[in-house]
Amino acid sequence: MTTDLTILGLESSCDDTAAAVVQIKNGRPDILASVVEGQTALHADFGGVVPEIAARAHAEKLDGCTAAALQKAGLTLPNIDLVAVTSGPGLIGGVMSGVMFAKGLAAGSGIPLIGVNHLAGHALTPRLTDQMAYPYLMLLVSGGHCQFLLVTAQDQFQRLGGTIDDAPGEAFDKSAKLLGLAQPGGPAVEAEARTGDPKRFKLPRPLLDRDGCDMSFSGLKTALLRARDAEIASHGGLFRQTRSDLCAGFQRAVCDVLSEKLRRAVKQSLTQQKITGIAVAGGVAANRDIRSALEAVASEFDLPFVAPPLSLCTDNAAMIAYAGAEQFVAGRRDGPELIARPRWPLDQTSAPILGSGKKGAKA
Amino acid sequence: MSSHRITLQSHSPQNTADIAQALGQKLRAGDCLLFEGPVGAGKSLFCRALIQSLQDTPEDVPSPTFTLIQTYDTGSGEVWHCDLYRINDPFEIAELGLLDAFETSICLVEWPDRLGNLAPQTALHVALADAGSQTRDITISGDKRAWAERLAGISHAAQ
Numbered sequence: 001m002t003t004d005l006t007i008l009g010l011e012s013s014c015d016d017t018a019a020a021v022v023q024i025k026n027g028r029p030d031i032l033a034s035v036v037e038g039q040t041a042l043h044a045d046f047g048g049v050v051p052e053i054a055a056r057a058h059a060e061k062l063d064g065c066t067a068a069a070l071q072k073a074g075l076t077l078p079n080i081d082l083v084a085v086t087s088g089p090g091l092i093g094g095v096m097s098g099v100m101f102a103k104g105l106a107a108g109s110g111i112p113l114i115g116v117n118h119l120a121g122h123a124l125t126p127r128l129t130d131q132m133a134y135p136y137l138m139l140l141v142s143g144g145h146c147q148f149l150l151v152t153a154q155d156q157f158q159r160l161g162g163t164i165d166d167a168p169g170e171a172f173d174k175s176a177k178l179l180g181l182a183q184p185g186g187p188a189v190e191a192e193a194r195t196g197d198p199k200r201f202k203l204p205r206p207l208l209d210r211d212g213c214d215m216s217f218s219g220l221k222t223a224l225l226r227a228r229d230a231e232i233a234s235h236g237g238l239f240r241q242t243r244s245d246l247c248a249g250f251q252r253a254v255c256d257v258l259s260e261k262l263r264r265a266v267k268q269s270l271t272q273q274k275i276t277g278i279a280v281a282g283g284v285a286a287n288r289d290i291r292s293a294l295e296a297v298a299s300e301f302d303l304p305f306v307a308p309p310l311s312l313c314t315d316n317a318a319m320i321a322y323a324g325a326e327q328f329v330a331g332r333r334d335g336p337e338l339i340a341r342p343r344w345p346l347d348q349t350s351a352p353i354l355g356s357g358k359k360g361a362k363a
Numbered sequence: 364m365s366s367h368r369i370t371l372q373s374h375s376p377q378n379t380a381d382i383a384q385a386l387g388q389k390l391r392a393g394d395c396l397l398f399e400g401p402v403g404a405g406k407s408l409f410c411r412a413l414i415q416s417l418q419d420t421p422e423d424v425p426s427p428t429f430t431l432i433q434t435y436d437t438g439s440g441e442v443w444h445c446d447l448y449r450i451n452d453p454f455e456i457a458e459l460g461l462l463d464a465f466e467t468s469i470c471l472v473e474w475p476d477r478l479g480n481l482a483p484q485t486a487l488h489v490a491l492a493d494a495g496s497q498t499r500d501i502t503i504s505g506d507k508r509a510w511a512e513r514l515a516g517i518s519h520a521a522q
Contacts, residue, residue, distance in 0.1 A: 014429070014430070055458060056458070089430075090430070091430065091431060091432065091459070092432075092460060093458055093459065093460065142429075143428075143429040144425075144426075144428075144429030144430050145425075162423070162425075163425065164423075165407060165408070165411070165425070165426055166407075166425075166426045166428070167425070167426065167429065169429070170426055170428050170429060174402055174428075177402075178402065218403075218407065218408070218426070221402065221403060222402075222403035225402065225403045342432075342434060343433070343434060343435075345423075
């Protein structure tokens, strides 16, 4: 990107409300400020993340976040060249709050407006953090998503495969709950797995026997539940070591599935074109075992591996600002007619992933 | 309000999908299905099969646990697939737009206990219980006047 731009990014599509200021100078992006509110709403008592779903809550926080981001950046609204807002997919109330706020801001100040796909924000993050060149292969793996994307341009995403049921982050959370571990489940299972034997329990590797890059994690959770119940039935409880072994077995299964499917996604990408590297994003990328398993696959193919810092892997507005900037430079614009889209698949041309059902895969 | 109850047994995920499809054929806008059963009982599998069977071109039906709600356009109208697992205050139900959707769409709700007294009176309850290995006991129940006639023939799907 050769145009110098200062972008205000806004994100409110799920639990968090976020605002960020990103500046692009001589083609290099710099995050001047990134404010995320709502992550304090982690309540172990409820066995999961308590969502700030209320549109009202987002609406109340958006102006505060924006003011805080501008202040941290040392800028005021007239310094901003573009307002980029997540306009989908996500919870309609939250997305609408963000879009309305951004429209108001743009109309009142005369600054151009652009609506950004939340998933495009994640998918373009390796360019924000590492200036990764197109085309690259992206694994987006989080609480709500799991998909392989071949990213060829700022608006070109080809989905090579994804989960047909649960996302791995969700499987970690639910497994932690089944084993009486704290939430969020990812770090809890990872810590417990450290002292466990991954080979003691034979857990399935769903869909590994099938061609392609689709994945399934729902059956793994059910298998874990059965193994737990069998242990409880024969010992009247769960030994601490058994719990560690179950966690280790579960984590190893997730690692195996993700790395084998990544291997296939790389091969599939390479049949189409040369790729510059492999990138991963999403909260699950914070898991060290998973990260090193994926890294190992990248080195098998002699490809660079990029994993942005966790603060930019999870929901944030800097990625929205950056993705908006790339699309703006490419000529896209939105006006007052911008609408919130609760459903907005990144790749609307690839065949859908089918789940268990008449025509689908067996989970 | 007297209740109408059907008990079925499924012997495989495919069998559960067949039952879901048969039930899906009976649904129309304004119907609400409440899914009960523990983790791993097959609630999401049931919903996925039902939604995909209503679509001309079946599309992805990912778990709504994190996103709370996923909506789909189908031949029978809009379908809302909801997972209220993460909801802790019934006040949030209205914020999600679910009360309006109960009247205008087909709603499939997992973890419906979070609805409190906001659940529609004529909602159909679908309970899935793990009966060992791949076997699931499926109990479908609802208000007799609302459902008895409409659910006729559904038992054949389990054969």
